Amino acid sequence: MSVRRHGSPRTVQVIRRLLRAYALRRVLKAVITVWIVVTATFFLVRLMPGSPVEVYIHTLISQYGFTYDEAANQAAALFAFDPNQPLLVQYLDYLRSLARGDLGQSLVSPGTPVSSILLSYLPWTLFSAGLGLFVSFVSGLFLGMLMAYRRGGLIDHVLTALGSFFQAVPNYLVAIVLIVFLGVQLGWLPVTKMRGAVSPGVQPGLTVAFVADVLYHAALPVLTYVLTTVGSWMLLMKSSTLSTLEEDYVTVARARGLSDGRIMRAYVGRNAVLPLFAQVAIAAGFVVGGSVVIERIFVYEGIGFVLLDAINRRDYPLMQGIFFVITLSVIAANLLADLLYSRLDPRIRRHPAEGDR
Amino acid sequence: MIDVQRPSCQPLLSVRDLVVQYQGASGAVQAVRGVSFDLASDESLALIGESGCGKTTLGLALLGLLPKAARIMGGQILYRTRDGRVVDVVRLSDAELRRFRWQECAMVFQGALNAFNPVLKIWDQVVDTARAHGFRDRTRIREQCERLLRLVQLDPTRVLDSYPHELSGGMRQRVMIALSLLLEPRLVIYDEPTTALDILTQRAIIEVLRSLRQELGFAMVFISHDLPLAAELADRVATMYAGRIVELADVRNLFYRPRHPYTRGLLLAVPPVSGPLTTVVSIPGSPPSLASLPAGCSFAPRCEFATDRCRREEPTLSTVAPGHWSACHHWSAVSLDRWMERLGGASHA
Ligand SMILES: Nc1ncnc2c1ncn2[C@@H]1O[C@H](COP(=O)(O)OP(=O)(O)OP(=O)(O)O)[C@@H](O)[C@H]1O
Ligand code: SF4
Ligand SMILES: [Mg+2]
Numbered sequence: 001m002s003v004r005r006h007g008s009p010r011t012v013q014v015i016r017r018l019l020r021a022y023a024l025r026r027v028l029k030a031v032i033t034v035w036i037v038v039t040a041t042f043f044l045v046r047l048m049p050g051s052p053v054e055v056y057i058h059t060l061i062s063q064y065g066f067t068y069d070e071a072a073n074q075a076a077a078l079f080a081f082d083p084n085q086p087l088l089v090q091y092l093d094y095l096r097s098l099a100r101g102d103l104g105q106s107l108v109s110p111g112t113p114v115s116s117i118l119l120s121y122l123p124w125t126l127f128s129a130g131l132g133l134f135v136s137f138v139s140g141l142f143l144g145m146l147m148a149y150r151r152g153g154l155i156d157h158v159l160t161a162l163g164s165f166f167q168a169v170p171n172y173l174v175a176i177v178l179i180v181f182l183g184v185q186l187g188w189l190p191v192t193k194m195r196g197a198v199s200p201g202v203q204p205g206l207t208v209a210f211v212a213d214v215l216y217h218a219a220l221p222v223l224t225y226v227l228t229t230v231g232s233w234m235l236l237m238k239s240s241t242l243s244t245l246e247e248d249y250v251t252v253a254r255a256r257g258l259s260d261g262r263i264m265r266a267y268v269g270r271n272a273v274l275p276l277f278a279q280v281a282i283a284a285g286f287v288v289g290g291s292v293v294i295e296r297i298f299v300y301e302g303i304g305f306v307l308l309d310a311i312n313r314r315d316y317p318l319m320q321g322i323f324f325v326i327t328l329s330v331i332a333a334n335l336l337a338d339l340l341y342s343r344l345d346p347r348i349r350r351h352p353a354e355g356d357r
Numbered sequence: 358m359i360d361v362q363r364p365s366c367q368p369l370l371s372v373r374d375l376v377v378q379y380q381g382a383s384g385a386v387q388a389v390r391g392v393s394f395d396l397a398s399d400e401s402l403a404l405i406g407e408s409g410c411g412k413t414t415l416g417l418a419l420l421g422l423l424p425k426a427a428r429i430m431g432g433q434i435l436y437r438t439r440d441g442r443v444v445d446v447v448r449l450s451d452a453e454l455r456r457f458r459w460q461e462c463a464m465v466f467q468g469a470l471n472a473f474n475p476v477l478k479i480w481d482q483v484v485d486t487a488r489a490h491g492f493r494d495r496t497r498i499r500e501q502c503e504r505l506l507r508l509v510q511l512d513p514t515r516v517l518d519s520y521p522h523e524l525s526g527g528m529r530q531r532v533m534i535a536l537s538l539l540l541e542p543r544l545v546i547y548d549e550p551t552t553a554l555d556i557l558t559q560r561a562i563i564e565v566l567r568s569l570r571q572e573l574g575f576a577m578v579f580i581s582h583d584l585p586l587a588a589e590l591a592d593r594v595a596t597m598y599a600g601r602i603v604e605l606a607d608v609r610n611l612f613y614r615p616r617h618p619y620t621r622g623l624l625l626a627v628p629p630v631s632g633p634l635t636t637v638v639s640i641p642g643s644p645p646s647l648a649s650l651p652a653g654c655s656f657a658p659r660c661e662f663a664t665d666r667c668r669r670e671e672p673t674l675s676t677v678a679p680g681h682w683s684a685c686h687h688w689s690a691v692s693l694d695r696w697m698e699r700l701g702g703a704s705h706a
Binding site: 247248249251252253254255256257258259262266267270271274344345346347 | 420422455456457458459460463464466471472473474475476477478485486489490520522533536
């Protein structure tokens with residue numbers, strides 16, 4: 001009896017401590033978000049009148065003379081669910097197949113699982129847009145700090161002007177300008193040869209030839225991502241650095257005789273980057289979604305390219321799969337940024353409740 | 358040049374005619390306008406004055422730590438190093454200045470609750486400080502630091518392993534005080550070290566400072582706008598008004614025989630320990646804007662002793678008694694009758 005009485009508060013305590021652990025709460029939140037999105041998608045796609053499933057069934061009936069059952073079976077195979085089952089069973093089946101990575105099959109090329117399409121195209125997008133974001137973020141940080149340290153100087157003025165300009169230009173315009181001028185007018189870049197994600201015939205593997213080829217094909221999309229986003233990272237980092245330079249602890253560090261380099265890295269830089277992490281998370285989340293137009297223009301065969309194709313051809317299961325991936329990437333990026341942020345800012349790690357102070 | 362040197366001592370620090378100017382958007386203001394004083398190597402000097410009179414600016418100048426907007430327009434800050442050389446802080450190179458800071462002269466900042474880097478543990482910031490001056494023996498740093506933390510009555514193990522936000526304001530200020538002594542500097546500037554703290558914590562900090570100075574014996578400049586607080590720690594007191602030192606004397610002389618109307622006003626504004634609060638008289642008016650100082654004595658608009666001469670002619674700091682300087686034309690007319698009365702009344706009660 002007394003053991004039970006002692007035992008249960010201890011369990012409660014353990015649970016409470018676990019919930020208080022910042023990382024765990026974040027992961028839990030991310031999982032719940034994914035579940036909500038997945039559930040909402042399920043009900044939207046299957047149950048709403050005029051849903052893709054219904055449209056597909058009706059198309060089969062009216063155009064190809066299927067009976068309702070035949071059409072429903074066909075749809076079930078494609079969308080990975082069985083419309084004749086009770087709703088709850090359907091829902092659980094759906095969750096189960098999602099967990100197994102089964103996202104149904106493409107309408108346009110029947111028999112091809114959506115997941116295998118994702119697997120072959122998504123890496124290219126993650127690679128090119130991710131590389132673009134990384135290069136842009138890192139150079140933005142350095143340039144921003146440089147501008148703040150040289151405030152009012154020539155470098156600051158030139159970079160501010162360039163940054164504001166490129167920030168204002170939409171990325172598709174930059175892409176088109178690159179193709180039209182560098183490719184067509186001046187003929188400096190073989191833009192047609194640079195299409196696709198790899199050249200035909202190049203064997204994948206960790207060879208110099210393959211890596212060079214991959215970079216060659218990704219160069220224009222990456223350049224476009226960097227040109228259009230580095231300006232905002234630069235300006236954000238500049239203003240964040242400027243306000244950090246005003247902080248007492250920077251003056252105190254100088255009074256303590258610390259070297260300028262140490263102050264710049266560990267005192268100014270580390271604190272100035274913190275507020276940018278929320279933004280880089282958002283940017284990382286939109287890597288997949290933001291690739292659509294650029295990949296179309298450069299004919300770079302990533303997931304954005306496929307998505308546009310799927311929309312044009314009304315390939316619902318494929319679209320749904322890609323949207324699912326976009327959602328996942330937004331949530332995963334936010335989670336990653338939160339965890340990183342908490343590693344960098346001890347105020348959040350230890351005292352989640354006071355974290356916003 | 359006036360002579361504010363104490364007889365028969367080789368000062369650790371001699372400031373001569375120091376002028377510091379801020380270059381603002383709306384023109385230049387001089388926050389320090391020709392300050393001179395000496396400080397012996399075992400001495401504690403309190404720097405007293407209303408907000409905005411240039412105390413912090415003077416402190417920062419002593420460390421060569423003025424912000425970009427400020428410039429030293431003239432004067433010297435002569436410092437006698439451990440090996441007996443006299444250097445002018447104003448003319449030190451960047452590298453020399455970096456070594457001078459904290460190793461020779463440390464500073465605890467005004468309301469410095471934000472004085473520590475929030476993303477580094479206290480111990481890492483201690484190591485940073487020591488390494489910047491070429492001390493790499495972590496065990497020795499640790500020992501020295503633990504000794505100092507115990508002197509300011511903190512638990513070394515706990516504090517060193519904490520992030521700044523995990524410590525209270527009073528604890529942070531104590532850590533800062535301990536850290537200021539890490540490299541055994543011979544001069545420490547305390548810029549209102551207790552301002553942001555509650556009364557009890559203030560008292561504790563003052564006690565800590567007093568015992569530290571007894572134990573370790575370093576010279577100290579204590580900046581404050583609170584006269585009684587400063588008097589507890591100071592050997593000598595300098596009153597500052599509108600960028601100038603207007604009176605400089607031993608703490609007893611300054612308290613009992615002030616020879617400047619501004620110092621007198623500050624003393625009369627101190628609430629009595631006992632007795633009715635009605636005896637408190639605050640100085641009328643407010644400090645002048647440094648951008649548009651009145652002609653003649655800058656205190657004249659608020660001074661009950663002021664005459665036409667005061668509004669015409671600026672008084673300079675001159676000797677009124679041995680070891681006592683005042684910048685007032687009518688210093689001999691200044692006395693503290695009402696203050697003495699009050700003290701007398703209090704002692705009868
Ligand atoms: N960064 C700055 N730029 C321009 N002017 C400044 C700057 N810092 C201080 N000043 C001016 O210099 C004057 C003296 O400032 P300072 O901080 O030295 O005063 P203080 O005596 O320390 O005041 P307080 O008791 O409020 O700390 C102020 O009146 C202010 O107008
Ligand atoms: S010089 Fe004149 S105005 Fe200035 S403090 Fe003395 S008496 Fe007052
Ligand atoms: Mg100040």
